[in-house]
Amino acid sequence: MKSSTISVNNKDLPIDQESTSLLDFLIKKKVDINHSCGGFGTCGTCRVFVKNYEILESRESIEQEMADDRGFLPSERLACQNHVIAGLVIEIPS
Numbered sequence: 210m211k212s213s214t215i216s217v218n219n220k221d222l223p224i225d226q227e228s229t230s231l232l233d234f235l236i237k238k239k240v241d242i243n244h245s246c247g248g249f250g251t252c253g254t255c256r257v258f259v260k261n262y263e264i265l266e267s268r269e270s271i272e273q274e275m276a277d278d279r280g281f282l283p284s285e286r287l288a289c290q291n292h293v294i295a296g297l298v299i300e301i302p303s
């Protein structure tokens with residue numbers, strides 16, 4: 210069912226277990242994503258493109274600071290700084 214999945218690189222992955230963050234979800238799903246700082250919002254390597262970013266909560270200060278520094282588009286988000294939300298459509302930059 211679409212509402213209980215997240216689309217990652219055009220593949221629907223079921224949300225079938227608890228995850229502390231979108232990064233945690235992707236790691237549990239064995240998606241190839243970097244996370245050099247271990248999820249503390251300081252490295253930027255977990256950056257993903259979120260097609261429907263409007264459904265995410267606003268950036269918290271850590272993520273906002275990096276977004277300002279690096280000139281992120283609204284769709285560029287840190288997987289470690291966002292929650293799992295059913296229906297998200299994301300792409301992992303190669």
Ligand code: FES
Nearest residue numbers: 248250253255289
């Ligand atoms: S893992 Fe480093 S910013 Fe997300």
